[in-house]
Amino acid sequence: MLDLKAFEKQVIPVMYDKADTADLKEIIRRQKKKLGEKLVLLAHHYQKDDIVEWADEVGDSLELAKKISKYKQAETIIFCGVHFMAETADMLAGKTQKVLLPDMSAGCSMADMASVAQLQVAWKKLEALFDGTTLPVTYINSTAEVKAFVGKHGGVTVTSGNAKEVVSWAFTKKRRILFLPDQHLGRNTAYLLGIPLKQMAMWHPATKDLSYEENLQDIRVILWEGFCSVHQQFTPLQVERMRKLFPDIKVIVHPECRRDVVDLADDFGSTAKLIKLAYKAKSGERLAIGTDNNLVERLQKEMAKKEVFIHFLNPMACACLTMNRIDLAHLAWILDELVAGRVQNQITVLDETTKWAKLTLDKMLELTK
Numbered sequence: 206m207l208d209l210k211a212f213e214k215q216v217i218p219v220m221y222d223k224a225d226t227a228d229l230k231e232i233i234r235r236q237k238k239k240l241g242e243k244l245v246l247l248a249h250h251y252q253k254d255d256i257v258e259w260a261d262e263v264g265d266s267l268e269l270a271k272k273i274s275k276y277k278q279a280e281t282i283i284f285c286g287v288h289f290m291a292e293t294a295d296m297l298a299g300k301t302q303k304v305l306l307p308d309m310s311a312g313c314s315m316a317d318m319a320s321v322a323q324l325q326v327a328w329k330k331l332e333a334l335f336d337g338t339t340l341p342v343t344y345i346n347s348t349a350e351v352k353a354f355v356g357k358h359g360g361v362t363v364t365s366g367n368a369k370e371v372v373s374w375a376f377t378k379k380r381r382i383l384f385l386p387d388q389h390l391g392r393n394t395a396y397l398l399g400i401p402l403k404q405m406a407m408w409h410p411a412t413k414d415l416s417y418e419e420n421l422q423d424i425r426v427i428l429w430e431g432f433c434s435v436h437q438q439f440t441p442l443q444v445e446r447m448r449k450l451f452p453d454i455k456v457i458v459h460p461e462c463r464r465d466v467v468d469l470a471d472d473f474g475s476t477a478k479l480i481k482l483a484y485k486a487k488s489g490e491r492l493a494i495g496t497d498n499n500l501v502e503r504l505q506k507e508m509a510k511k512e513v514f515i516h517f518l519n520p521m522a523c524a525c526l527t528m529n530r531i532d533l534a535h536l537a538w539i540l541d542e543l544v545a546g547r548v549q550n551q552i553t554v555l556d557e558t559t560k561w562a563k564l565t566l567d568k569m570l571e572l573t574k
């Protein structure tokens with residue numbers, strides 16, 4: 206869960222906010238060099254270009270989770286992403302490694318849509334209705350506490366890059382799954398596995414009730430009513446408009462998009478898959494991509510060299526506000542502090558939480574080797 210107290214306390218010195226880009230970059234370059242192999246800087250694909258530029262590794266949630274074990278020599282991991290990613294890194298990192306998040310206000314609105322208290326209420330009701338036949342499956346975009354709850358109940362963590370494999374495994378364990386917090390990834394994955402929409406119910410955490418279409422006992426998937434504020438912005442109308450403008454365009458979207466958008470798209474997949482599809486495009490091809498703005502902008506620039514034309518599926522879409530909170534000022538500040546021997550913004554997951562949450566992460570990694 207986002208540490209609001211730490212956020213309130215954290216105001217970086219004004220000199221960093223006022224510094225110009227060249228000075229901030231010089232600080233980052235100098236301090237990174239001083240720290241050498243003691244530091245590893247990981248950045249999510251949705252980070253801005255001027256952050257990605259400094260990263261030792263760039264990836265989506267699954268790729269970065271897998272890469273942590275590669276950097277055993279690093280004493281500190283600076284995670285340029287959002288809070289739940291830094292928590293995951295802390296749980297997968299070695300005991301003595303520290304994970305730092307440059308700005309503590311970089312949370313994820315989707316992860317915050319499912320708290321442990323809400324999950325306990327939902328679980329009690331679902332267990333009463335379905336009598337032990339449900340397995341909890343949590344998207345990696347969830348708090349460590351939610352993952353720990355899922356681990357205690359035999360469940361697993363999933364990312365958009367391995368959802369099909371992991372959810373298939375979950376169905377070998379129990380007749381139904383509770384998928385949280387992203388209803389869209391849950392629905393799109395289950396649909397891909399052949400489960401009809403009428404066998405999917407929705408758990409509403411605000412009203413604490415379950416809605417479904419037909420027979421309660423036929424339900425195979427209980428979706429949590431959560432969503433990504435970035436990916437839920439894409440609509441079927443945007444797909445239709447793109448096709449009208451460019452009849453030969455290929456539309457590719459992230460599975461956090463609504464079912465009707467995924468249905469109209471030519472292909473869909475994790476961030477890593479969308480990047481692969483863009484790189485596979487041939488000269489003269491045109492793609493409309495439904496995902497985060499920073500990534501699409503980067504692909505636009507990179508693919509222009511190959512004369513592949515990349516469009517935002519929704520040119521008016523808002524970027525992920527919290528991802529963008531990681532900026533040069535915060536990165537320069539945290540590095541200056543680290544070199545001065547002051548560890549700022551360390552993300553530490555409690556041992557008891559890690560013990561259970563890690564079970565779900567280890568299971569996921571084992572299933573997607």
Ligand code: SF4
Nearest residue numbers: 313314315433435525
């Ligand atoms: S893009 Fe969506 S899921 Fe990713 S951090 Fe932003 S709000 Fe969360």
